[in-house]
Amino acid sequence: MWKASHLSFAGRVTLAKSVVEAIPTYPMMSSLVPKACLDEIQRVQRNFIWGDTENKRKFHAIGWDKIAVPKWMGGLGMRKLDVMNKACLSKLSWKLQSGSSDLWCHVLRGKYSR
Numbered sequence: 001m002w003k004a005s006h007l008s009f010a011g012r013v014t015l016a017k018s019v020v021e022a023i024p025t026y027p028m029m030s031s032l033v034p035k036a037c038l039d040e041i042q043r044v045q046r047n048f049i050w051g052d053t054e055n056k057r058k059f060h061a062i063g064w065d066k067i068a069v070p071k072w073m074g075g076l077g078m079r080k081l082d083v084m085n086k087a088c089l090s091k092l093s094w095k096l097q098s099g100s101s102d103l104w105c106h107v108l109r110g111k112y113s114r
Helices: 009-020 025-030 035-050 081-097 103-112
Strands: none
Touching (some): 081 103
16 A cells, blocks of 8 residues: 655655546546546545545645646646546547447447437
8 A cells, every 4th residue: 555655745646647547547438427436536536645644634735726737737737537537428429429430339329329
């Protein structure tokens, strides 16, 4: 188990981005994940980045709304999981409606379109 106290702030952000954001990505590609579940994942992510534990809450030098901003806008590039989930589902919908030649599109169009 990784401990936040063994990593710098930049290390915690990098680890949270590479691991915690990657875990729910696969289910978010094909289904709508409940917002409560995504909020809980982001709560764990925030607590890890700040180094918070159940017994001790540390000082938060930067607000989460500043961290969840793209890097090119001055943030740390953390993604909002609910927005990412909607984007993934929108991409599937676009592929289905735009006439993609993927096998899954043919199957769904053949089964559900009139």
